[in-house]
Amino acid sequence: MTTTIVSDYAWYFPVLCFFLAALLTGLSYYKNKKLAEFQPYKIYILSALRFSALFLSMILLLNIFVKTDTKRIEKPVLAIAVDNSESIVLRKGQNPSDKVLEELFAAKEKLSEKYNVRFFKFGESFSQVSDNTAFDFKDKYTDFSDMFEAVKSVLYNTNSGAVLTVSDGVCNKGENPVYSAAETNQKVYTLTIGDTTSYKDLSISKVLYNESAFLGNEFPVEITLNAKMLKGKSTVCQVLRNGKTEFQETFTAKSDNYSKEISLSLKADKKGLQKYTILLKPVEEEITELNNSKEIVVEVIDDKYKILLLSANAHPDVAAFRNALSKNLSYDTEVFTVENFTKKVSGYDLVVLFGLPSTRVNSEELFQEITSRNIPTLYVLGSSTDYQKFNKINKCIEITPKGNNYDDAVFGENPKFPLFSFENGVDEMLRNTPPLSCVFGDYKLLAASHTFGYQIIKGVTTQKPLIAVSEPQKAKSAVIVGQGIWRWRMDCYRKFLNHEKFDLLIGRLVQFLLKKSDKEMFTVAYKKIFNENEPVYFNAKVLDEMFQPVSDSQVTIEISDDNGEKKDYKFENTGSGYYLRIDNLLPGNYSFKAQSSRKNAVKTGVFSVKEIKTEAENLTANFSVMQQIADKTGGKSFFPNQISELVQDLLENNAIKPTVYNDTVSTPLMGWKVLFFIILILLTIEWFLRKFWGTV
Numbered sequence: 001m002t003t004t005i006v007s008d009y010a011w012y013f014p015v016l017c018f019f020l021a022a023l024l025t026g027l028s029y030y031k032n033k034k035l036a037e038f039q040p041y042k043i044y045i046l047s048a049l050r051f052s053a054l055f056l057s058m059i060l061l062l063n064i065f066v067k068t069d070t071k072r073i074e075k076p077v078l079a080i081a082v083d084n085s086e087s088i089v090l091r092k093g094q095n096p097s098d099k100v101l102e103e104l105f106a107a108k109e110k111l112s113e114k115y116n117v118r119f120f121k122f123g124e125s126f127s128q129v130s131d132n133t134a135f136d137f138k139d140k141y142t143d144f145s146d147m148f149e150a151v152k153s154v155l156y157n158t159n160s161g162a163v164l165t166v167s168d169g170v171c172n173k174g175e176n177p178v179y180s181a182a183e184t185n186q187k188v189y190t191l192t193i194g195d196t197t198s199y200k201d202l203s204i205s206k207v208l209y210n211e212s213a214f215l216g217n218e219f220p221v222e223i224t225l226n227a228k229m230l231k232g233k234s235t236v237c238q239v240l241r242n243g244k245t246e247f248q249e250t251f252t253a254k255s256d257n258y259s260k261e262i263s264l265s266l267k268a269d270k271k272g273l274q275k276y277t278i279l280l281k282p283v284e285e286e287i288t289e290l291n292n293s294k295e296i297v298v299e300v301i302d303d304k305y306k307i308l309l310l311s312a313n314a315h316p317d318v319a320a321f322r323n324a325l326s327k328n329l330s331y332d333t334e335v336f337t338v339e340n341f342t343k344k345v346s347g348y349d350l351v352v353l354f355g356l357p358s359t360r361v362n363s364e365e366l367f368q369e370i371t372s373r374n375i376p377t378l379y380v381l382g383s384s385t386d387y388q389k390f391n392k393i394n395k396c397i398e399i400t401p402k403g404n405n406y407d408d409a410v411f412g413e414n415p416k417f418p419l420f421s422f423e424n425g426v427d428e429m430l431r432n433t434p435p436l437s438c439v440f441g442d443y444k445l446l447a448a449s450h451t452f453g454y455q456i457i458k459g460v461t462t463q464k465p466l467i468a469v470s471e472p473q474k475a476k477s478a479v480i481v482g483q484g485i486w487r488w489r490m491d492c493y494r495k496f497l498n499h500e501k502f503d504l505l506i507g508r509l510v511q512f513l514l515k516k517s518d519k520e521m522f523t524v525a526y527k528k529i530f531n532e533n534e535p536v537y538f539n540a541k542v543l544d545e546m547f548q549p550v551s552d553s554q555v556t557i558e559i560s561d562d563n564g565e566k567k568d569y570k571f572e573n574t575g576s577g578y579y580l581r582i583d584n585l586l587p588g589n590y591s592f593k594a595q596s597s598r599k600n601a602v603k604t605g606v607f608s609v610k611e612i613k614t615e616a617e618n619l620t621a622n623f624s625v626m627q628q629i630a631d632k633t634g635g636k637s638f639f640p641n642q643i644s645e646l647v648q649d650l651l652e653n654n655a656i657k658p659t660v661y662n663d664t665v666s667t668p669l670m671g672w673k674v675l676f677f678i679i680l681i682l683l684t685i686e687w688f689l690r691k692f693w694g695t696v
Helices: 012-029 040-060 097-106 144-155 177-182 316-326 364-372 387-393 426-430 486-496 500-514 623-633 640-652 673-692
Strands: 002-007 064-074 077-083 116-122 126-129 160-167 188-192 201-209 212-214 218-228 234-241 244-252 257-267 272-280 293-301 305-311 331-337 350-354 377-380 397-413 436-445 449-457 460-470 477-480 522-526 529-531 536-542 555-560 566-570 578-582 588-596 602-610 659-668
Touching: 012 040, 040 673, 077 097, 077 144, 097 640, 116 144, 126 144, 144 160, 144 177, 160 623, 160 640, 177 623, 188 623, 188 640, 201 272, 201 293, 218 234, 218 272, 234 257, 244 257, 272 602, 293 602, 305 316, 316 331, 316 350, 316 486, 316 500, 350 500, 364 387, 377 500, 387 397, 397 426, 397 460, 426 486, 426 500, 436 449, 436 460, 460 500, 477 500, 486 500, 522 588, 522 602, 536 555, 536 588, 555 578, 566 578
Parallel strands: 077 116, 077 160, 160 188, 212 293, 305 331, 305 350, 350 377, 377 477, 529 602
Antiparallel strands: 002 064, 064 659, 116 126, 201 218, 218 257, 234 244, 234 272, 272 293, 397 436, 397 449, 449 460, 460 477, 522 536, 536 578, 555 566, 555 588, 588 602
């Protein structure tokens, strides 16, 4: 650390101040005839006090700074990300993770000589950990892309050194890990744990089915079976419901790495949630039997809704909606352009309009029928929309365009939206979605309408709705004010390798519009099927005699599992309703009885929690992926018996260096309060002595 004194004035100004202070002091004491007979030592003392006060005061006026230069060394960050998924510990008699973690944490002290070492765990989610007790190896998925994206954020604006990924290389969620690693722009070292040897193993790797079926119909199921190192061995694949065999087929492995797809149809003969167990009977010497079974839950329904997708012209937004709704068998969806539509709109339960009403097509009779029949309507506005006609027929939002200009608007969350909520990662999908093209103008919400999401334009969150929902006395309606939502579906697949979250968004919006306006005093909304790694959640609403929301009621729920064991929970009052979230429910079927303290209203229902065995599908470590990650990023790949070499390589890597910063702090003398106190004390002592000696 070095300290220097600098000033805006030349070096001789302090000298001038010295002589000026001396001159003024001399004029005060040595030219003063009243002090002629005063004892000399007293004049010296008073002169010294006056001179010091004057000189310090003048120095302060010279704008002098004390500059301190400090050298700061920032070590490079070493991010060690450890796979916390189940596949690490599922192999029979094998758990390499404990020893590896023990060695890595033991090496932390040595690595800390050069690095700022930070440990993280990843799988379903990503978080920082302080010691090896934070690892439980219970995550149901392994998402490398989410981990690398999180590491990139952690290392942003730091002296990033390297990333060490400790995993078996088995990835079953997210993007390709090799490409995700390359996007971090960091050297990624890999430590492959697990066994790359192929063992005898049967597994059910994939089951494709619809989560809903219509009562009386048959629904298809596709099962993918795998057999490793079991050539010539036979077993039986069964589909069971309540212990009864619904389907059975012999499965014989024709090679040491054999796969077979079985297609079958099951009868939806009973309403409600139906749980099926798909079972591969184990053979001797399998490395694990955890991947020999899977459970699926199908909701058998007997209600069917007709939905009309009507557009001004062909547009990819229409296809995005059709594909999102096609997976729900309770929806009978038909697609038309308005010019080709000759049916009666009264035969539909919901109408989705794309670019309608249009400036190009006269369809007044159609909209009169929609209005008179109180048919729920979802508007997707676009470049062909006639906003003057739209403002006349819709009861949700009024839009006044300014010219023929359009804004690219990104979705902005409204945390106070009261009508329904999303879980299962839909909010994650909605972050940073591609923009919708929205007309530039004034937006005004009408009565009984709510903003589901705002427009973010050029990074600024506006009060303009991007998606608005209306719940009037008659037909419900919703408006997506821009076109291009098909890009959201593509972006969802890019992020998550499936369309599930986009389909859930559209499905939830459609479900809300189809549901009749509830005039019950007490309602409970919930999903019928949950995965075991997601929370179970309920939304409740309590109304008074005037059908206005009540916020002073107590809402409780009693949940019973398959064994009859019961547990009570209490809903949280959110102000606009009641919410309950339950974490870590075990897989199985559940029933519930919810109760409101207002007039003891009661609601009952059932739901199911599905078991997830994704991590058990592949228990052979994928060294190839780990090697590719290291090669692609300029890192190196190691095995558990090479941890000492890994540590040595990191310490001796001269390309990774600490960053030296010179921090300069300039402090003005004017800011030193102690100087003002010194001047005040000097002048006070001078005044006191002159008073005491009788010169004042």
